[in-house]
Amino acid sequence: MQISAVEAVDVRKTYGQTEALRGVSFTAEAGRVTAILGPNGAGKTTCLRILSTSLMPTAGSARVLGCDLIREVRQIRRRIAVVPQGAFPDSMLTGWELVYGYLVARGIPRKVAAERAERYLRRLGLWDVRKRTTDTYSGGMRRRVMIGMALASEAPLIFLDEPSTGLDPEAKREVWELLHEVRGGTSLVLTTHLMDEVEALADWVVILSQGEIIAQGTVEDLCAQAPGREKLLCPRDIPREQLLPLGYVQEQGNRWALFPRDTTALHRAVDLVRGQGAEVSIQRASLEDGYLAVLNRCAVRTEGAVQEGI
Template identity: 45%
Template sequence: MEGQLVTERLSKRYGSSGMALQDVSLSAPSSGIFALIGRNGAGKTTLVRILATELAPTSGRAWINGIDVVADDKRLRERIAIVPQEARTVAWMTPRQSTLTYLMWRGFPYGEAKRRADESLGRLRLDRFADRLNRTLSGGTKRKALAAMVLASEADIVFLDEPTTGLDPVSRREFWEILRELAKDRFIFLTTHYLEEAEQLADTLGVLGRGRLVAVGSVPSIRGRTRYQYSVKIPAGARVPEVSHGEVTTGKGGEVQILTDEDEAFAISRKLSVGGSRFSVSPVSLDDIFFQLVGEPTQEDAEAAQAPEGAT
């Protein structure tokens, strides 16, 4: 279907190891920004690489704008650009040279490549750095230079695997603005570890937990579907009242958090007020929702997050 990203029971197993991706089925607009979140080893990069036609799934199918990512990969590849998670800039080139080279490799004649490179570097506010060697740039500027390369191309489907990892908060916000602007006429599929970033950027949010898609939809729709909508926080040392339903967790510093529904949050607040305790009540954050959806990290998560032996 034109305008849609569709996957049908997409699964991936690397060699004889466990399932990196299991039965991922989704349907989302292939416009704006799709943000995929999940812990280390959840399967984000695996899903990106399959959708970007770099990796064949073990089973299942996927289409972008009606084009099959496996059977019709060549046709799709012309429209795709990707910045892999481990992408590095070439040390002895400048951002302008890298962008030009990339565009000419994609088939643009020199003049057109030059015009596009200048425009893209300007849009990413890299003019000041465009003619400095990549190896002299900060980590964040290097990541922007990589984004400038793919965003200068004609690709209207762009995959960015953790584009803002390592950026300072100011650069990250600047990058968000650029991404929002660029998503007006392209589909951007990105992965991130930052829940706040997903919330800020995502037209569609996908949540992966241990290879399975545990939620997909707009941020408000995912908020609406989670079990507990309220969070009550009680400072360390204060008495915690009995909770009839909800989830009670104690943070490292001893602060207690109760995730619960509106009625129970009200009942707990009343008990705490009567007892004269300090506390706060607020709607759940995306962080709390993430915990409700994928649970606390387990041993299995820790193992999945380990880099596999001899992985390529």
């Protein structure tokens, strides 16, 4: 029987009167990519820090690679690697010294460490600058060094807190490709607020809001939480009141997203928008649509509970 990478049961964290996590329970399967998604302040980083043993929970329990989070911390730390949010490498060391030295410090034989350091530095586009100290690197390059250190460890489980922070679009895609390649042999648990990152990588998605899990499932499961299977996008110059009789209307940037109640409503909406000289496009509902719908339903429930004095 394969051991799960993470099994969290009713994990809680309190800072004074503030409940950062309020009973988080989920399983991250071995060899898969589990993404923890949510708005800023949802508890994503707190959850990751607890599961990676850098922060103790207030209550609840968890097993990481089959080891108890409280009683077997040393065993866990020997078998995981972590890319913290906003962390940067020692600026006085070169890219090579950081990756190679980190692997040797983990007890990996020097020959193997050298081979891995070269492989991952090349894969992340850092080989040509490996002899430069990282104070000469851009922010994105320093972030890639941190990711390279963790991935080169080839640890059974790697935690990544917002791995794409500071990366330009090209570097972000390169990192995603590498994360996709290592899955299977390595379990990945990452936090993010980027929908495209989740769609590109995740096998399982956990949505946190205000310290609670409000939904979890596959990307397809969460896309299905949207108000409809397809949406019509049009400029916000179109009065919202004209769209409301045709379905559910959501503000998305400088456009309205209409989820029509049926095919007839969709055709009427197209005619309405085009009749006012505006452009219209029709798309399938996305993960972002499902995510926003889940957050909106959660907000409505919370507001209702407050009004009832719960």
